[in-house]
Amino acid sequence: MPFSPLASQHCQPRKGADHALDRPAIDGHLATLPGWTLTEDGKGIVKDFNFKDFHHTLGFINAVGFMANRQDHHPDLEAGYGHCQLLWSTHDVGGLSLNDFICAARVEALLDR
Amino acid sequence: MPFSPLASQHCQPRKGADHALDRPAIDGHLATLPGWTLTEDGKGIVKDFNFKDFHHTLGFINAVGFMANRQDHHPDLEAGYGHCQLLWSTHDVGGLSLNDFICAARVEALLDR
Amino acid sequence: MPFSPLASQHCQPRKGADHALDRPAIDGHLATLPGWTLTEDGKGIVKDFNFKDFHHTLGFINAVGFMANRQDHHPDLEAGYGHCQLLWSTHDVGGLSLNDFICAARVEALLDR
Amino acid sequence: MPFSPLASQHCQPRKGADHALDRPAIDGHLATLPGWTLTEDGKGIVKDFNFKDFHHTLGFINAVGFMANRQDHHPDLEAGYGHCQLLWSTHDVGGLSLNDFICAARVEALLDR
Numbered sequence: 001m002p003f004s005p006l007a008s009q010h011c012q013p014r015k016g017a018d019h020a021l022d023r024p025a026i027d028g029h030l031a032t033l034p035g036w037t038l039t040e041d042g043k044g045i046v047k048d049f050n051f052k053d054f055h056h057t058l059g060f061i062n063a064v065g066f067m068a069n070r071q072d073h074h075p076d077l078e079a080g081y082g083h084c085q086l087l088w089s090t091h092d093v094g095g096l097s098l099n100d101f102i103c104a105a106r107v108e109a110l111l112d113r
Numbered sequence: 114m115p116f117s118p119l120a121s122q123h124c125q126p127r128k129g130a131d132h133a134l135d136r137p138a139i140d141g142h143l144a145t146l147p148g149w150t151l152t153e154d155g156k157g158i159v160k161d162f163n164f165k166d167f168h169h170t171l172g173f174i175n176a177v178g179f180m181a182n183r184q185d186h187h188p189d190l191e192a193g194y195g196h197c198q199l200l201w202s203t204h205d206v207g208g209l210s211l212n213d214f215i216c217a218a219r220v221e222a223l224l225d226r
Numbered sequence: 227m228p229f230s231p232l233a234s235q236h237c238q239p240r241k242g243a244d245h246a247l248d249r250p251a252i253d254g255h256l257a258t259l260p261g262w263t264l265t266e267d268g269k270g271i272v273k274d275f276n277f278k279d280f281h282h283t284l285g286f287i288n289a290v291g292f293m294a295n296r297q298d299h300h301p302d303l304e305a306g307y308g309h310c311q312l313l314w315s316t317h318d319v320g321g322l323s324l325n326d327f328i329c330a331a332r333v334e335a336l337l338d339r
Numbered sequence: 340m341p342f343s344p345l346a347s348q349h350c351q352p353r354k355g356a357d358h359a360l361d362r363p364a365i366d367g368h369l370a371t372l373p374g375w376t377l378t379e380d381g382k383g384i385v386k387d388f389n390f391k392d393f394h395h396t397l398g399f400i401n402a403v404g405f406m407a408n409r410q411d412h413h414p415d416l417e418a419g420y421g422h423c424q425l426l427w428s429t430h431d432v433g434g435l436s437l438n439d440f441i442c443a444a445r446v447e448a449l450l451d452r
Binding site for chain 4: 056059060062063065066067069070110111
């Protein structure tokens, strides 16, 4: 599989500032995740996904939702007829944890074809 | 049913400024839809819905999505673990049409219990 | 709305043989629900629904699922690419209760257009 | 990942008896897919999955559905409150093709945690 090896990792409970990733770690992970960018406040990562109609957009939301429930880590999302933006952030660390990158990589794996 | 009679109407193709509702019409419809408010630009109506977990939030998104596909009128949505905000607007009239209020009333009907 | 008035009723907890409907009551309700038929053992009602692709079939399953969760009464279903069969029965009465007909009517209401 | 390497393969159009797998090939693939069994007629593979409530069952159906749509290969399913049975078969070969085992392996991957 051409996507990030993070996709085969599992989210773990991560709480407290010790689990917040620093900027070099963040940049390193982002380099493996095409299209994902840091939010302005540096506390989240986002990506927009386009779909051909609302059926496909809903299908994507459900697939991401199933994964998120199993990893017990949940995104914020914005969606419309043919697009969905995902935002991953870890409230419990006050920024980004490895869980956010694992989930972003798992989203990419869902779309590998 | 205690909710708006709009809930039993069906969306129709509505295009052009002639189908844009004026402010008295908008206010009249909003009065029948508790919790729905006009967006700042006056071109949409929004409401936030709260749920106990992501399963329930996804279930709501799917129920709204099924209705939207059948009415061929689609909302913008923002969602997280336990909430979902819906926004209805009619791009083809440059503001609000009756379709937006029909769909808002249909959403309320989905939640009548 | 042209469909059964049962569609605006809500499921209630119904347990024990006292809540099992007799054949005249069953036939009376079935007469208001086109396409629904009694199972061979007389303990359930079924209907097949056809859809144009798997997206539409999944959308229907989700819409029915949302309603079922809210009514706290759940169907058995069989589905494939372009169809879904629903079966309603009430285990707690050992046959059919009013809940089954309420849910069948609510499914029809989901498809009223 | 401990599951079958088939999970990283993609379905391809497979039509005609040439693409039907013989019994040794079928048995070889089944050995990598715990819990999957051959149907009585030998033309499909099935597995039952249990879930704690209807929310989880619907989530699973949606996750499988998203994968199935992307692979353009679709299962038959039977589901109730807390379970879902999947059946994979390839009508176009009159039995089992590699596509069925790829999809079964992808289902297992969805549940790897």
